[in-house]
Amino acid sequence: MIHLSVNVNKVATLRNSRGGNHPDLLAISELILKAGAHGITVHPREDERHIKKQDVFDLKVFLQKYNEKNKTRIEYNIEGEPSARFLDLVLEAKPDQATLVPVTPGEITSDHGFDLKKEKTSLTEYIKKIQAAGIRVSIFMETDPENLQLVRSTGADRVEFYTGPYAHAFDESPEKGKKIFETFRLAAEFLEKEKIGINAGHDLDQYNLPLFASLPGLQEVSIGHRLMSYALEVGIQKAVEVYLQAISKAG
Template sequence: MVHLSVNVNKIATLRNSRGGNHPDLLYISKLILEAGAHGITVHPREDERHIKKKDVFDLKEFLLRYNKEKGLKIEYNMEGEPSSRFLDLVLSAKPDQATLVPVTPGEITSDHGFDLKKDSKELASYIRKIQDAGIRVSIFMETDLENLKLVKNTGADRVEFYTGPYAHAFDQSPEKGKNAFESFQKAAELLVSEKIGINAGHDLDHFNLPLFSRLPGLQEVSIGHRLMSYALEIGIEKAVKEYLKALN
């Protein structure tokens, strides 16, 4: 089964736009989990434009209580740039997984993976420190095969594919989406051969997931923006269930 981790950044964005605690991040996260999601993802950026430092720890405590009450193992995934700021946050909050993502100052959202010819040495240092704390590490990557061959040098446990190109091709037509999927399939086969786990995320939705869920070795997808957009139409619980249906 491919796991669905729901990114709740957009809930925090809406809350922050007005101040106060509406919508309540923890309450909405509970609705998401009650609908069947397997995990919660946050990307606490330095400017705190959505997830704040306090949210990181509030969600950690909420998930600890939820898992204990339900007898489940809901995973907590934190995304962020390789920096001392994010490292300190990860080591303090101790999520189940840390996903390292390259960040360009001023960007609206993450829109590219690491270039390991430049980044592998620095990444390896951060990865070792995070893994030493018992936390699984994933790194955000595109599908270039030569670049992916360097993943093993970093020591990362998993790769999270940046799926924007696939999603945007699928938006144009399912046929174009199918063609774009082929590069992900070849990339996934390489990672599977090297025993590196596979996650994916960015603009995946209930239309393009049925095809993408066939990706060899796919273990988890992290989805926020499109799921939340769909939730405005049909409600958060129905949206999560639709995505789970499309995924599996």
């Protein structure tokens, strides 16, 4: 089964635009989980423009209570750059998974994967420290074969594919999307041979998910912006249900 982890950054962005606690991040997260999502993802940036440090810990407590009450195994995924700041946050919050993402100052959103030919040494040190705390580590990557050949030497448990190029091609036409998907399929087959888990995320939606969900070895998709945008039309619970249905139509 491919798990859907919903990124709630946009809920925090809306809340922060007015101050106060509307919308309530925890209440929306509960609706997301009641609709069937398997996890919650946050990306607490240094400028706290959406998820704040306190949100990270509030969600941790909320998910613990939710799992105990409902006898579930909802996963908590925290994304962020390899830095002392993020390392301290992860080691204190102890999520189920930490996803390391390269961050460019001033970027609107994550728009590229790691270049391991340049960043492997420093990245490996962060991975070791996080794993020593019993936390699974995923690293944000593109499909470049030379880079992927270096993943095993970092010690990462999983790769999260940056799916922006696929989604944007699919927006133009399904046929263009299929051509880009082929590069992901080849990359996934390589990672499977290496016994490295596969996650994916960025602009996946109900239209491009059925094809992408057929990716060999895909274990989890992390989706925020497009799901939340769709939720403005149909409601958050309906949006989650539609995305889950799209994932189940893999092929």
